[in-house]
Amino acid sequence: MPTGKIADNIKNLFASIGRPVNLMEVCGTHTVAIFRHGIRDIIPDGINLLSGPGCPVCVTPLKDVDTAIAISQLDGVILATFGDMMRVPGSKHSFYHAQAEGAQIRVVYSPMDALTTALDHTDKTVVFFATGFETTSPSIAGTLSEAERLGVKNFLIYSAHKLIPPALKTLICSQDVNVSGFILPGHVSTVIGSRPYRFIASDHRTPSVITGFEALDILEGIMMLLTQIASGKAEVEIQYKRVVREEGNQKAMSLLNEYFEPCDSHWRGLGMIPQSGLHLRQHVKHRDAKAIFDMDVPDATEPKSCLCGQVLRGIKLPTDCLLFGKMCTPEHPVGACMVSTEGSCAAYFKYSLRVNHG
Amino acid sequence: MDRILLGHGSGGTMMYRLIRDFFVPVFELTSLHDSAVLEDLGGGKIAFTTDSYVVSPIFFPGGNIGDLAVYGTVNDLSMVGAKPLYITVGFIIEEGFPIEDLKKILFAMSNAAANSGIKIVAGDTKVVNKGKADGIFINTSGIGIIEHGIDLSPANIAPGDKIILSGPLGNHGISVIAERNGITFHPPVLSDTAPLNNLVSQMLATTKEIHTLRDPTRGGLASVLKEIAIESGLCMVIEEGLLPVPPGVRGACELLGLDPLYIANEGILVAIVNPDMAESLSKVMRNHRLGKASVVIGYVQEAPQETVLLNTSIGGTRIIEMLSGDQLPRIC
Numbered sequence: 269m270p271t272g273k274i275a276d277n278i279k280n281l282f283a284s285i286g287r288p289v290n291l292m293e294v295c296g297t298h299t300v301a302i303f304r305h306g307i308r309d310i311i312p313d314g315i316n317l318l319s320g321p322g323c324p325v326c327v328t329p330l331k332d333v334d335t336a337i338a339i340s341q342l343d344g345v346i347l348a349t350f351g352d353m354m355r356v357p358g359s360k361h362s363f364y365h366a367q368a369e370g371a372q373i374r375v376v377y378s379p380m381d382a383l384t385t386a387l388d389h390t391d392k393t394v395v396f397f398a399t400g401f402e403t404t405s406p407s408i409a410g411t412l413s414e415a416e417r418l419g420v421k422n423f424l425i426y427s428a429h430k431l432i433p434p435a436l437k438t439l440i441c442s443q444d445v446n447v448s449g450f451i452l453p454g455h456v457s458t459v460i461g462s463r464p465y466r467f468i469a470s471d472h473r474t475p476s477v478i479t480g481f482e483a484l485d486i487l488e489g490i491m492m493l494l495t496q497i498a499s500g501k502a503e504v505e506i507q508y509k510r511v512v513r514e515e516g517n518q519k520a521m522s523l524l525n526e527y528f529e530p531c532d533s534h535w536r537g538l539g540m541i542p543q544s545g546l547h548l549r550q551h552v553k554h555r556d557a558k559a560i561f562d563m564d565v566p567d568a569t570e571p572k573s574c575l576c577g578q579v580l581r582g583i584k585l586p587t588d589c590l591l592f593g594k595m596c597t598p599e600h601p602v603g604a605c606m607v608s609t610e611g612s613c614a615a616y617f618k619y620s621l622r623v624n625h626g
Numbered sequence: 627m628d629r630i631l632l633g634h635g636s637g638g639t640m641m642y643r644l645i646r647d648f649f650v651p652v653f654e655l656t657s658l659h660d661s662a663v664l665e666d667l668g669g670g671k672i673a674f675t676t677d678s679y680v681v682s683p684i685f686f687p688g689g690n691i692g693d694l695a696v697y698g699t700v701n702d703l704s705m706v707g708a709k710p711l712y713i714t715v716g717f718i719i720e721e722g723f724p725i726e727d728l729k730k731i732l733f734a735m736s737n738a739a740a741n742s743g744i745k746i747v748a749g750d751t752k753v754v755n756k757g758k759a760d761g762i763f764i765n766t767s768g769i770g771i772i773e774h775g776i777d778l779s780p781a782n783i784a785p786g787d788k789i790i791l792s793g794p795l796g797n798h799g800i801s802v803i804a805e806r807n808g809i810t811f812h813p814p815v816l817s818d819t820a821p822l823n824n825l826v827s828q829m830l831a832t833t834k835e836i837h838t839l840r841d842p843t844r845g846g847l848a849s850v851l852k853e854i855a856i857e858s859g860l861c862m863v864i865e866e867g868l869l870p871v872p873p874g875v876r877g878a879c880e881l882l883g884l885d886p887l888y889i890a891n892e893g894i895l896v897a898i899v900n901p902d903m904a905e906s907l908s909k910v911m912r913n914h915r916l917g918k919a920s921v922v923i924g925y926v927q928e929a930p931q932e933t934v935l936l937n938t939s940i941g942g943t944r945i946i947e948m949l950s951g952d953q954l955p956r957i958c
Contacts (some may be wrong), residue, residue: 271940271941303944304938304944305938305939305940305942305944306938306940306941306942306944307940307942308936308942309941309942309943310940310942316667377807377809377882381807381808392799483939484940485939487940586662609883612881618947618949619944619945619947
């Protein structure tokens with residue numbers, strides 16, 4: 269369907285609904301894509317697109333960042349991490365600062381690169397700071413499997429992985445969240461499929477659509493959500509059919525389950541969510557950096573006045589925050605949502621600040 | 627002798643031999659005096675620039691630190707409308723650096739100088755202890771002459787001017803990122819590193835109605851346009867659908883979570899020109915080897931001031947800001 273036709277359909281559906289509609293894009297990649305394509309310019313006012321908790325950098329708690337930094341400062345340790353984490357402010361400083369002070373930190377594009385680093389530096393312990401949702405975690409499981417196969421002794425994992433469905437459940441159950449439909453993440457769903465989201469429809473009567481990242485994907489996803497809302501339906505639909513299957517990627521899931529199991533986990537901005545994290549299973553506990561180093565890092569408090577927690581739940585817009593664009597900018601991020609390029613505050617700052625205020 | 631030793635920077639016979647056997651013949655230096663003495667440069671203003679090169683990896687698909695260091699300075703001179711004439715080269719080399727690699731770099735610099743029609747007239751070499759540098763760092767400084775009547779400055783830009791881009795975006799940055807991280811593409815993405823002085827001189831021979839030239843190196847097209855917008859106090863508008871992004875660059879950017887607008891280029895330029903001259907000038911540019919893909923990508927308007935706007939392919943608009951810090955790859 270051409271762009272113009274979808275835009276017309278959206279306009280007509282919205283008119284037939286006859287009230288403002290809040291849609292939440294759960295995934296940070298969607299937040300950025302919505303800005304990049306200028307989606308807000310071609311949908312009617314009154315369809316409010318809210319950013320959700322789907323940026324793994326943003327929801328990684330301060331304590332995990334502080335602990336990983338403390339581990340990176342130990343003699344004989346090389347810490348490997350994905351690039352997004354480098355600028356994340358811990359309670360004192362970031363990985364960049366730690367690196368400047370002499371810590372051995374490597375940015376990798378794939379966890380397999382971290383394993384290669386371990387093979388190349390047998391005199392060091394390589395710790396991979398494993399962050400990310402179900403999109404990323406199977407590749408860490410694959411790397412663990414390879415490390416076991418090769419018997420690499422100096423390779424450890426610090427698991428800060430998170431699971432999307434439990435976070436969504438907490439979000440929906442929270443009283444102050446007002447969302448009429450969810451634009452569900454395309455990449456995560458490639459791995460887990462559509463079934464884990466069924467509770468959104470069955471328990472909460474809320475429509476949701478697993479959506480791709482091109483402009484037309486997002487517009488079609490919005491159209492499908494409005495169609496459900498207009499007809500009073502609540503289903504989990506797949507717009508991103510060229511990639512996502514209802515059953516997900518079974519091979520990736522079984523690899524993930526072989527090495528990781530769910531655990532209670534703290535989310536920055538959202539707090540403790542039952543069974544929303546992943547830790548290493550018993551048979552690979554000898555690779556669990558958290559347990560092995562057992563660092564005594566104090567609990568950290570979030571910066572005062574930072575609204576990241578409410579932004580991550582779609583209650584506040586980044587522009588509602590007093591720090592936004594003043595104290596808190598991509599060069600000097602205060603809250604986590606300003607750090608990652610896929611954080612909602614960073615996306616608002618990069619793409620919309622001057623439109624609203626200029 | 628197959629590696630650089632500390633003694634090669636000590637000022638004694640080892641250094642003398644290194645310079646005599648490698649640098650002098652490759653660069654065709656005529657004197658080893660303390661300074662180069664240049665011929666009378668003639669009339670016109672003198673443009674003078676310097677830049678240091680620390681690229682890692684030193685060798686990347688399509689080039690190496692040597693040609694990059696020469697072309698970079700040639701292009702900096704060209705962007706103010708100068709005809710580049712002479713450059714100097716300074717090396718900081720890490721102890722243990724392979725002489726074979728040094729030779730390759732020197733030959734690349736010599737070829738680059740010949741391709742650009744400039745002369746390397748002076749140089750310096752220092753060797754630092756192992757671990758105190760990353761292989762080799764190069765500084766180049768260059769001098770050029772700006773002929774009478776040429777005045778390239780953002781102050782000349784006016785609403786209505788057109789924005790021309792001389793070639794595809796992102797090739798250099800992606801070639802380096804790919805090499806650095808052991809990622810291969812088929813076909814490979816090659817750096818676009820090239821001297822732009824000849825293209826610029828043909829452009830200036832066609833019209834003097836060129837208001838500003840910039841080469842979108844670090845920070846990419848987005849950062850350069852934002853700088854021009856700030857310096858001119860005007861608004862740059864570009865059309866997403868007109869931006870030439872090669873498939874390899876697009877694919878790599880999607881894979882790594884990067885934006886082609888912010889990726890470095892080393893062989894393309896942006897020209898802001900009088901709208902009446904835009905089509906004829908881009909035709910001239912398309913006839914040049916380094917401007918085959920030249921295209922008008924947008925225009926200048928009065929407001930909002932100091933802003934860059936991008937009209938998206940589906941009819942939306944977004945603001946383009948400067949790159950802040952490094953572009954970091956995403957994790958999901």
